[in-house]
Amino acid sequence: MSSDLDVFVGNTTLIDEEVYRLWLDGHSVAEAVARRLRGGVLEREGTSVAVLQSDTRDHYRTFQMLERLLHAPPRLLQQLLFQIPPERQALLIQRYYAFDEALARELLGKKLSKGTKKELDEVSARTGVGIRSCRRQFDNFKRVFKAVEELRGPLAENIQQLFLLPPALARDYAAIVFFANSRFETGKRRLQFLSFADFAACAQSLMGHWSQGALAPEAAEPDGDLPKSFLQDLKELKVLVADKDLLDQHKSLVCSALRGKISVHNELEANFKALSRALVNVGGKLTHARDVRDFFVDLVEKVIEPCRSDKWSPGDLRLFLTHYTAAPRNLPGFRHQALWERYMAAISACLLRMYHD
């Protein structure tokens, strides 16, 4: 006797967390049932496979109906079709928008386009995330990106408001949007040691220090774009390396301040000029979109790798950056102190975050 039709509808919508996870992971009903069986639910509840199948199908149907609403979380809160307690709604949203960091790392800086979506098969194979789950996560990224692309104000807050995500998750999405917008290169071999969390932290520092919103809350430009005028101004900082006197004075100020405080003082003295040039030039190049892409590559290649080969400890780097940033205050004739500190705050934060094996 086969059941053609089999539905269960509660006045309060039942959400089974385990089945939700299986659904999010992109398993088919049959796979989900198999996994639930392996989880030993049969023994615990003393039920039958048929019951489990029927239950799983019910939940899958519910999730499919909910998915449309999950695409715009505020609708989930306002809709009348499913009566779901608020804490359950929050859980649904949070789980739906949670992502695999490995996948997000792969997609960082890529254009969220159809082309990228087609490559998800490979990404799925590399990361071990199911292809259906990959597509869902990709669509989430794209949806969030599209929604906040044109909005003003702080990115993370906008995302939090539009998608009702927990703050940490909203910040991660802000990072993804920021990377997708600026198209930073993250896939190079020498950047492979950096995790999603590293990049997300960098994105937050960059947005936090450089974006318009960081200065004026009612900024005219979206947070995801770095303000053009600021990037233009960064060219002014080149004086620090172009002017030989300034460069020498800068070096002596930093070196004398750090004498005896860091273990790599000799290496610092030898490399200061190269380091300083690298640090200043990274900013100077940001007006050109193509150079923006290489931002992280440059930092790694020209700062992190030399330091690492000289065996700087993270503490050494921290001290160096602190003094390197502070020193120009005492440089005669340097008039861009505020700009310099705003610039270096983000760069320092990024470097410190990225400086690991």
Place this chain on the structure above:
Amino acid sequence: MGTMRTVPDFSVVRSGHEVQIPEQVSVPWQGLHRAVSRAPTIPGPAPAGRGGAAPRMRSGAAAAPRHRRGGAAAAAPAGAAGGGGGRRGRKKMPGKLKVKIVAGRHLPVMDRASDLTDAFVEVKFGNTTFKTDVYPKSLNPQWNSEWFKFEVDDEELQDEPLQITVLDHDTYSANDAIGKVYIDIDPLLYSEAATVISGWFPIYDTIHGIRGEINVVVKVDLFNDLNRFRQSSCGVKFFCTTSIPKCYRAVVIHGFVEELVVNEDPEYQWIDRIRTPRASNEARQRLISLMSGELQRKIGLKVLEMRGNAVVGYLQCFDLEGESGLVVRAIGTACTLDKLSNTSAFLPACNSPSKEMKEIEEASPPGCGFCHIPYDELNMPFPAHLTYCYNCRKQKVPDVLFTTIDLPVEAIVVGKGCLIQARLCRLKKKAQAEANATSISNLLPFMEYEVHTQLMNKLKLRGMNALFGLRIQITVGENMLMGLASATGVYLAALPTPGGIQIAGKTPNDGTYEQHISHMQKKINDTIAKNKELYEINPPELPEEIIGSPIPEPRQRSRLLRSQSESSDEVTELDLSHGKKDAFVLEIDDTDAMEDVHSLLTDVPPPSGFYSCNTEIMPGINNWTPEIQMFTAVRVSRLSNINPTNQTLNKNFNDLCENLLKSLYFKLRSMVPCCLCHVNFTVALPEDELVQIAVTAVAITYDKNQALQANKAPTEKSQQRASTDNEEQLQFPLELCSDPLSSQPFSPAKEVLEGASSHTGIPAAQRATSVDYSSFADRCNSWIELIKLKAQTIRRGSIKTTTSLEKASPLAEGYLRHRSVPSCTNSTVSVVKMTPLSFLPGAKITKYLGIINMFFIRETTSLREEGGVSGFLHAFIAEVFAMVRAHVAALGGNAVVSYIMKQCVFMENPNKNQAQCLINVSGDAVIFVRESELEMLPVQPSAAAPQHTSSAGDVTT
């Protein structure tokens, strides 16, 4: 479309023969309606004696054209309630309906090019339509319209639904409909119910389902002074709840009211060939809405005629009779209710039956009175084994009790109860007309007998001795009959301990056979022992000599009976009693019987932490926590056997029900410990080989740890005396009564019984005494139950009236000091609870806002795309729930009680990728307050509590 239209035909067969609560009632009425529809000119009953003094009627002529839809022969019998011809020309204008369209949200994209919608709204009431401006290019339009005002008479107010249509404006082509909202404004017409309807309603389309929401405000200004208004049926309150609603007391119970209206089904009109399915569905929805309004108004008029002000237990049903039309009918009990806050009785309790019943109440001892046989012992209508009541020891009780009522609060129960179901299939030859009727009639007695036997066996298997809430449904299909009986088994302390089940073989000389028999016997005995443990049935041991009583032997009695009622046919020959008390013998004479015994043992008890019952409350559990989950589950299964036999069908059906229950337990496992209450199965046979089972129930959690404590301390004041007495009696049950029959215990009951001479059930006077059971007679579809229950329930009714006030919610009242559910105020949508019960655990119903009675049609021509039949129905049921909740919330309510899905007619045509479903639901919209919150507001309870007790006292003492 063509095939879809023909499918509803099967319901003709169904409603004609299905022996089901409402259907059965309908049989005589349908005859009536046919007579009426053939002669539409028959005027309504003359309004004798109420014309001049009480000019409450609208003119019949004014009503007629509205109902003579489609112009065809079968016009509604309009004016049946009215007919005050002299008022014809007078235009009455007792009210002004005001509607404001505020905003919409989440509208569907109607213009693919812009991905937006240019929405506007049409507001229609009667023949008047208003329109809002077009709000261009938005999915969240803010119309903020002016107040649209409809000047209407009260008949229109009662009959017509407010119809709100959301459309997409299109400059070049016809405007596209997005969807509709029908709002029943009836709740605004009672003086005590809602004053405004305001909120977000789902915009519903019969093809696409819910498409966004619309915010509407509706008000009614009544011009008349209250007095005159009272003369129309507008003021009559309707309740689906079958007991006296919590915040009222019954001053007078007037009796049974019923009414029926007929119309042509729009689905079968010629125009249906050319209009779209949407238009056809909408015409049908609107018509049914109109017809229910009309029906309610007519019932209201009957109530006013009886000088009542309310209808309790209002139950409305539809019959889709295909070509011959659409029938809407309803029953209820007319009462005069008094709100508990104004205790001054405005009516003398002239006809109140409660007065006489008080004497009975005093005569019968508490806790067991309802168990005592109401007959003269020597003149029993059927044989039964009698003993002295194990509780009071004064009067006789049968050894088993089958009742359709809920367990009376004062009943003394040992252990817990459980859901017991008898399931049965019988093959039937396909036949037409008379031949069909004959073959059905031939099968029915056997089915009823077998259902009865199964119930008895299963009851004994659980070591219990009484059934409550018995509901038997026999469904007639093309080639088979299905019987499903559900009841809640309990162990009543007043009745004797049931004996075991003894099986006996026919061929005792066969060794292996005997071994098999003894093996079965052992299994049965084990099951009984296990069940006793499971349901905590350990009645106090009684010395044997107490039981010995001068009761004549069963044989003797039955002989006596036969001699006195020779006229009764062969049915009396059936031995309905257990025979000897201690051994219930099942004879295994063929393989069928063997199968039967096997099937007895297949019922799996619910997993630990679960209990289930089909009554309102679970006997033996009274420490509910406030968490509830109402649900509907529907299954359609194909009986795949090519050559089905009765046995395989039985097994299939049994498995289907068992699996469904199992599935429910699994789904609700997170609520453990909990109880499934009011488990209501409905069986339909939509096609050959297809069985549809729909279950609606509510899962209620309870506190395991407080079980004992709560048992010891019954919290209800009025119940306390009885309960403590009972407990004493439970603990010291050995007081022997030496003179059991001297006190003439049966005399009052006998009078009642003699009154119940009518064949159709209980006459109004008696019926009036049993508010709760206005429909109980309808429920017992077998003569066996009818006879038994007539007697039992009439008697019980006497108790009923006096206790209905407290009885209604022992849990709600009794529940105190529990943790409250964290409030969900941060949610934008207010939570609306739904329950088939008449109460909410741990809460007090403070206001009844009006009846919810909704009818929806959903159709699809893209069944596969919507997830197949399951996806389609799942979405539809969810939509129905959503629309019910939205209406309740808009009335200012936070719950629906006495919720019932009365109809769920599902038809599919997978080859054409089509499906259609009709759902009818109803219930009472209420406002409830958590008792924990009541405690925090000391003013309210102190004001309410004494009134409650005083009024309860009025009735009970």
